[in-house]
Amino acid sequence: MRFLQEYPEDDVTCFLASGRCCFDTRALLGAQQRIAAELEPVLLALLPDAEGGALAIAPATLAIYRAPEQGKEYVVGADIGEGLAHGDASAACVLEYESGEQVAELHGRVSPERFAKLLDALGRYYGTARLGVKRNQHGHSTLNTLYNTLHYPRLYRHSRYDRHDAETMTLGWPTDASTKPILVDDFAAAIAEGHLRMHSSGLVEECLSFVTTDTGSQGAQPGRQDDRVIAAGIAWQIRKRREPEVGGFLA
DSSP: OHHHHHSOHHHHHHHHHHOOBSSOHHHHHHHHHHHHTSOOOEEESEEEOTTSSEEEOTTSEEEESSOOOTTOOEEEEEEOOOOOTTSOOEEEEEEETTTOBEEEEEEEOOOHHHHHHHHHHHHHHTTSOEEEEBOSTTHHHHHHIIIIISOOSOBOEEOOTTOOOGGGOEEBBOOSTTHHHHHHHHHHHHHHTTOOBOOOHHHHHHHHTEEEOTTSOEEEOTTOOOHHHHHHHHHHHHHHTOOEETTEEOO
């Protein structure tokens, strides 16, 4: 099993005993065992673009666990990296709204502008899903392209949990001292209570190395990544924060 190659048995025991992992490790190990027995996902090389052509996914990868179904709603969460060969990767997680099941994962080291084009195509592929992008750092470049160039119609706008008015809503998901604990704690509850059905082995592995440090900060252990975790956490928040109007989501 790939997990055992990444995490030897002693490391798993350490995770279970230390309590540093932010998520329910037993639930994660159970999910990893289930995923190992599942069929391999479909890896798409192309997606239709907004102009009627085809957009190449490479050098990113797009794993499809469930194809889009007519009549179903989908949400997408995205974390944006700088796109450098040895830097942080960008990631996107697609969830089916009703069930909370993961249906697709986009991942790779591409520029923020190119990742915007991939997100635009992916969101439209899943029925013009509601799309939430982490707005910190390189996320601003991705949001700028999605909003001003590609005109993606259903971008998530964030409002504080204690304030819901149009004047304070901002484009994208801001990760800061007030929003990150909400994202992590809600995601932890979804995993522990079995509400989130993950199909990505990479996501589970990142969850297992996502820890609370001695200083109280939360994130990937040194040498590990957490882009999939943040992307999935944002998708979960968008799912929870659905605000219906006549005809569907608020833009």
